[in-house]
Structure formats: structure tokens, C-alpha cells
Amino acid sequence: MKKISNFIVLGDAISQKNGGSASFSELALSLKKVSNTSVATRFGKLDSFIYRHPRFHEFKKNIYNFPLNLSDNCFRKVPLKYQILSNILHNDIPTSLHQKCSLIIDCYGTNSQATKLHYNNDAKVIRMHNGSVKAFSHYFGRGSNLKDCNPLDRYKKMMLQYDGLIFQSHEQLIEAKQILGEKMPMVTIEPTINECALVDVPQSNFDSKKFRIVQIASIQPRKNQIAALAFLLQLRNLGIEATIRFLGSVEDHNYFQKMKDFEISNNLSGSVFYNGFEADYTKFYSETDCVIIPSLAEGVSRTLREALYLKKLVVINEFIGSKNFIKNKQAVSIKDLSFFKTHAHTVKSNFSQVVSNGRLLYDSVYNTENYPNRIMDKLNLF
Numbered sequence: 273m274k275k276i277s278n279f280i281v282l283g284d285a286i287s288q289k290n291g292g293s294a295s296f297s298e299l300a301l302s303l304k305k306v307s308n309t310s311v312a313t314r315f316g317k318l319d320s321f322i323y324r325h326p327r328f329h330e331f332k333k334n335i336y337n338f339p340l341n342l343s344d345n346c347f348r349k350v351p352l353k354y355q356i357l358s359n360i361l362h363n364d365i366p367t368s369l370h371q372k373c374s375l376i377i378d379c380y381g382t383n384s385q386a387t388k389l390h391y392n393n394d395a396k397v398i399r400m401h402n403g404s405v406k407a408f409s410h411y412f413g414r415g416s417n418l419k420d421c422n423p424l425d426r427y428k429k430m431m432l433q434y435d436g437l438i439f440q441s442h443e444q445l446i447e448a449k450q451i452l453g454e455k456m457p458m459v460t461i462e463p464t465i466n467e468c469a470l471v472d473v474p475q476s477n478f479d480s481k482k483f484r485i486v487q488i489a490s491i492q493p494r495k496n497q498i499a500a501l502a503f504l505l506q507l508r509n510l511g512i513e514a515t516i517r518f519l520g521s522v523e524d525h526n527y528f529q530k531m532k533d534f535e536i537s538n539n540l541s542g543s544v545f546y547n548g549f550e551a552d553y554t555k556f557y558s559e560t561d562c563v564i565i566p567s568l569a570e571g572v573s574r575t576l577r578e579a580l581y582l583k584k585l586v587v588i589n590e591f592i593g594s595k596n597f598i599k600n601k602q603a604v605s606i607k608d609l610s611f612f613k614t615h616a617h618t619v620k621s622n623f624s625q626v627v628s629n630g631r632l633l634y635d636s637v638y639n640t641e642n643y644p645n646r647i648m649d650k651l652n653l654f
């Protein structure tokens with residue numbers, strides 16, 4: 273099999289508040305370590321994630337080769353998605369790379385045929401699928417010419433235009449195959465994280481009687497923050513002095529009001545803290561015993577991987593992509609209150625075992641050191 277050595281990566285703005293964007297940046301940076309890669313992205317707001325990255329200057333140079341200078345409001349307009357290629361390139365990539373490139377990785381959602389025409393070559397266009405099928409069908413299956421279709425039909429129409437898909441977990445791949453069929457080439461590339469931003473986070477001392485929880489996610493129904501509040505209430509009813517902190521912007525104000533109503537009606541005031549969006553959210557990990565992920569649908573959550581790396585307990589809802597973590601005792605189900613009902617010394621023992629299992633999983637599957645080679649091994653399957 274001929275190995276691929278030349279890539280073009282198309283992506284959206286890079287933002288720490290979005291796990292998919294963070295995964296895109298790690299993919300692009302890692303590809304550049306092991307291949308000839310050009311990164312094309314709209315020039316958006318670059319936050320502390322990319323500024324802290326040790327290879328920032330190299331990445332910055334490639335970003336500025338493709339300045340779109342689009343405001344967030346402009347970017348949200350649907351037609352822009354299909355016009356992106358007319359703005360994305362200013363002839364700064366050598367023509368030789370266009371001709372030699374055999375794989376274009378699209379983390380953005382352009383029309384694959386338009387992409388091939390624009391770059392004037394017959395490279396395969398592969399879609400990076402950073403999330404669950406449910407999330408993609410809701411967020412990325414929209415389009416004015418498809419408004420009469422249901423979300424799943426729009427999702428299928430969009431995905432089937434590509435020459436292949438990249439997933440973050442095998443469970444997501446299986447879910448997609450059930451919808452898209454067996455013919456579409458698909459691979460799983462487990463993502464990594466920005467370990468450099470986490471190396472200085474101190475390990476907290478676990479206290480089963482004083483339990484600090486954090487959820488890092490935008491406030492909206494799919495992220496299911498009310499389930500996190502219900503979990504807090506159950507812990508309080510068990511006699512555990514638990515608190516929860518929500519880090520994330522409010523995307524749905526009606527849902528946020530429902531959260532506040534739940535908090536007040538269940539006498540949780542004083543135990544719930546709302547910080548909004550925090551660019552440097554990693555500083556809160558040192559004040560946390562548990563990372564909760566109650567989402568109704570999720571990819572391989574960035575905060576889950578960060579928690580595994582930091583040896584924080586992960587409490588997670590059961591959805592496609594999370595069940596194996598629970599089954600293998602690398603995380604705790606949000607429904608498993610028996611974990612906290614036992615005596616303090618038993619809880620501490622169980623806690624230590626789960627976080628140790630989680631860190632072993634991280635080291636074997638998600639670590640940064642082997643990530644570039646993992647990418648190349650999988651991409652050569654296309």
C-alpha cells in the first residue's frame with residue numbers, strides 16, 4: 273500500500289471552548305510533524321489553547337497563509353459554508369503540493385466536489401467526524417436547500433458525498449455504519465489533548481464527605497446540566513457535602529432558567545456555582561474531585577480525556593461512546609449511586625481504582641507521544 277505523505281487540512285476556527293476545534297488543531301499540528309501538510313482555516317479568535325501550544329509559532333505561520341477575516345456573525349450565515357473555498361486560498365500553497373496531495377481532510381464541512389475542483393486535483397476528501405451522529409445531524413446537517421428533510425436525512429446526504437470518514441471512537445463508527453452502510457470507508461483515530469496545558473495541575477486529596485464536581489460545557493439541553501444538578505441532589509441526600517461548578521457559556525437561556533428553577537426548588541443554592549465561559553478553564557481542575565459528563569449525546573469528550581490524564585474521577589451518562597468506559601471501570605455511571613453509598617474507606621478504594629484504570633487507558637490510547645503515528649497508520653488505510 274502506497275503511503276500518503278502530502279495532506280491539505282481544511283478547518284474551522286480554533287477555540288478552546290469547542291472540543292471539535294481543539295481536536296482539529298491537534299490533528300493539524302501532529303500531521304505537520306510527520307508529513308507535508310498545509311493547514312487552511314478561517315482566521316477566527318485564537319484563545320489560550322493555541323497560544324500555549326509549544327508549536328504555536330509554526331501553526332500561526334500556516335494560519336496566516338489563509339486569512340479569511342470573517343466575523344462570527346458572518347460565519348453563521350448558511351451560504352458561507354458553501355462559499356468558503358472561494359476565500360480560503362490565496363495561492364500561498366505551492367502548486368506542487370496541490371498536485372501531489374492525495375488526501376484532503378475536511379474538519380469544516382465544505383462540499384467535497386467543490387473542494388476537489390478548487391484544488392484542481394483528484395485527491396480523496398475525508399470528513400473528520402468530531403462528535404456523535406446525533407450531534408452532527410443536529411448541527412451540521414442543516415442547509416437551506418435541504419430544509420424539507422429531517423435531520424437524519426440531511427446528515428446522510430452530507431456525509432455520503434465524502435470519500436471516507438474519521439471517527440474518534442469505534443462506537444461512533446458502528447453507529448454511523450448502521451445509518452450510512454458498509455461501503456463508506458471509515459477509520460477510528462482516537463484523539464489526544466493539549467497535555468502541556470495540564471502538567472502543572474496539582475492532584476487533589478479525595479474526601480468522600482466533601483465532594484467537588486465540575487461540568488465544562490455550554491449550557492444547553494444536549495449537555496444535560498439538569499441531570500448534573502439531580503446527581504448533586506442525590507449526593508446531598510446521601511449525606512455527602514457536595515458542590516458543583518458549571519463552566520460554559522449559556523447557549524439556551526430557557527434551559528438555563530430551568531436549571532435555576534431546579535436549583536431553587538431543591539434547596540441547592542449555595543452549592544451551585546456558575547462561572548460562564550472560562551478561556552483558561554484548566555485552572556479549575558485543581559479544585560475538582562470529579563468531572564461530570566451527563567450529556568445526552570457526545571463524542572469522546574475532551575474533558576473526559578483531560579480528566580483521565582489528571583486522574584480525576586469521571587461520572588458520565590450512558591450513551592454511545594461512554595458505555596465501555598463504565599463497563600471497564602474507567603468511569604462511573606451517573607446512575608451508580610452505590611459507588612458513593614458505602615463507607616468512606618471503601619469509596620476511597622473504589623475511587624483510586626477507577627482513576628488508575630482511567631489513566632492506564634489514557635496512556636495506552638490517547639497519549640500525545642504516539643498520536644502522530646496513530647494518525648498516519650489510520651490515514652494510510654484510505
